[in-house]
Amino acid sequence: MNTKKNSFFKHYKDFLKKVFFTLGVLAIYKIISFIILPGIDVEIMKISLSSESIANNIFKSFDLYLGGNLEKCSILSLNVMPYISASIVIQLLSSKMGGVDLFIKLKEEGELGRQKITEYTQYLALIISLCQSIFYCTYTSYQVFEGVSAVFINRFIFILVGTTSLITGTMFTIWLSGQIQNHGVGNGTSIILLTNILSKLPLNINKFLNLYTSNKISSIMFFSGVIVLILVLLFIIYGENTIYPIAIKYPIHYRTNNHHILPMRLNNAGILPSMVVSTISYFPNIVMYFLYSFDSELGGIKKLVEYLQEGTVLFYIIQMFLIMYFTFIFSEMTFNPEENAKNLNENGGLLMNCRPGKHTSNYFEKVLSNIDWIAGLYLSCICIFFNIIGNKFGLNISGTSILITITTLQELLRQCLGYFLTKQHKNVMKNMMY
16 A cells, blocks of 8 residues: 555656645735735724615625635735736727727737736736735725724824735735745636635635525425536536537548547636726726715716616626627727637638638637627626526625636646556556657
8 A cells, every 4th residue: 555655656756846835825825815915904894884875785795716815805805807908998998999009019029029928917916916906905995984094003004004915915916926826736816716716615614504404495495406506507617518519620631530529618818807897897886985975965866876776677687798798899909800720720620611711710700709698698697697696685695606616626636647548658658758
């Protein structure tokens, strides 16, 4: 038995190093997250945020992706969110659909261009984190409970020191995610987001169980809910692994019936549409909140805020249309019909019953458009379903967080299996040589 264990550690030593390195980085990240912003009373902040208001609900929704760092006023409150926002903006600017020439050219320059794009992304992340830090510190400095302010030092000093701390924390988190990306397992940003989301899981499970034990929901509703949740999760796993196969012929196989498959994923856009929309859908609420706070006599605006709040029919309709729209945009960025047609033609590949060049590109566009309608509805249903579940049972859960969890875990599994298969192949080749 010991010989087998030693053999396993010997063969997969490099992989285990990557795993332990990733766990070590995550441990550092969690320890640093307990450092709070200087000059703030966390307990008063928690009580203040527990009250029902539009602004507080927005904070709670964002806190789901931040592992509770916003609520506990950590220096890592902003986490990797500025970097994700910057990446999405740069990705849109790099696309051939309404993009900027500078970024389009950089994207086509290969490795050097990618390094430059990464550099611009980090600069933009710094600017976004500066804006978000000032907003967060200003908002927290006005939080009061029973006449006691959450901030016990001079407001200007708190905003200055707090902003500096948050920016430093954000850039440190981005650096940690980069270390995981380069020396660990999986995508660094996704792993940190997954850690944040999973840290909220015990709390959500406990809330749901308390509803059952306190007889707030019946046994039928409880077990039906568990079954439905499992079925939805299986549906998402199936959806994320579904592909549309496109048959390709190469000249070398003309005399045979052999053909290759170009797999086109059902969800080419990934989690980006739901992630962008989960942010955008709160903008009307934020604007209306500030307008209403300046003039409490504006009853019409108050009514409009109520119509746009999460849980209303209008909110879900807007959310669905936005997800559909961004699915088409991000899908074409991920699978560009013209580029794929060009690459196929350069490698001597041909589609069945379709001429190379423009005809192949048009065929890809047609197939992609049909798939995107299904993908848009698929993402919309997931996001709306989990929003309804979250509101119904008071759970801090969203469709985007579920998608991030499943896709990240699947990618980790693929990476692990890929490593093991490569290692086995090398061992077989080594044994054949001797």
